[in-house]
Amino acid sequence: MQRRMSDLAFQDYYPDDVSHCYGCGRLNEHGIQLKSRWDGEESVAYYTPKPYHTAVPGYVYGGMLASLIDCHGTGTAAAAGYRAEGRTMDSQPPLRYVTAALNVNYLRPTPLGDPLEVRGRVKEVKGRKVVVEAWIIAGGEVCVRGEVVAVQLPEAMRQS
Numbered sequence: 666m667q668r669r670m671s672d673l674a675f676q677d678y679y680p681d682d683v684s685h686c687y688g689c690g691r692l693n694e695h696g697i698q699l700k701s702r703w704d705g706e707e708s709v710a711y712y713t714p715k716p717y718h719t720a721v722p723g724y725v726y727g728g729m730l731a732s733l734i735d736c737h738g739t740g741t742a743a744a745a746g747y748r749a750e751g752r753t754m755d756s757q758p759p760l761r762y763v764t765a766a767l768n769v770n771y772l773r774p775t776p777l778g779d780p781l782e783v784r785g786r787v788k789e790v791k792g793r794k795v796v797v798e799a800w801i802i803a804g805g806e807v808c809v810r811g812e813v814v815a816v817q818l819p820e821a822m823r824q825s
């Protein structure tokens with residue numbers, strides 16, 4: 666069945682050459698394949714960690730949580746970059762963002778087994794840089810807060 670455009674997540678628009686990321690690449694069969702969308706002025710994604718994403722028994726591994734902040738942040742940055750240019754994510758030329766900086770604060774243990782809600786808000790769009798704050802909610806409580814600085818790849822590093 667053909668999907669409506671509004672069903673597509675930010676990551677579904679990534680060109681193939683940036684769709685192998687472990688966290689968000691739709692072409693990485695071993696990865697998380699995170700899907701982020703706008704929810705008003707915020708962005709949102711959902712993911713339920715697997716039983717093997719364990720830190721101490723019953724709680725989610727911090728590296729997994731950092732990956733969620735990272736890839737929801739870069740996805741939100743990409744969407745914000747297109748929005749700042751007044752165009753849709755399927756328009757040309759494609760924008761390619763990478764993580765320049767990632768800060769993660771673990772506020773309380775994140776229970777393993779519940780669906781996690783990952784939310785984001787754009788703090789700044791300036792030139793090639795987008796700063797996104799992101800947080801993870803489990804069981805109605807914010808367990809993790811972070812910030813992502815995403816920067817568009819310099820022209821010289823683009824392969825297409």
Ligand SMILES: CCCCCCCCCCCC(=O)SCCNC(=O)CCNC(=O)[C@H](O)C(C)(C)COP(=O)(O)OP(=O)(O)OC[C@H]1O[C@@H](n2cnc3c(N)ncnc32)[C@H](O)[C@@H]1OP(=O)(O)O
Pocket residue numbers: 678679680683686689735736739740743754759760761762763764765766791792793794814816817818819
């Ligand atoms: C639809 C398709 C979507 C495609 C989206 C694809 C998503 C894939 C997501 C993958 C997520 C990853 O894991 S990516 C893999 C991990 N990341 C990487 O390997 C990146 C390695 N680093 C680099 O390649 C480089 O350092 C860059 C490209 C990030 C930046 O280098 P540059 O291009 O020379 O940057 P530069 O001109 O100096 O800086 C530009 C602006 O960014 C700021 N800036 C630069 N680095 C930092 C930093 N660490 N912390 C804070 N701010 C920084 C500068 O102050 C400046 O701000 P101002 O002065 O203008 O204010």
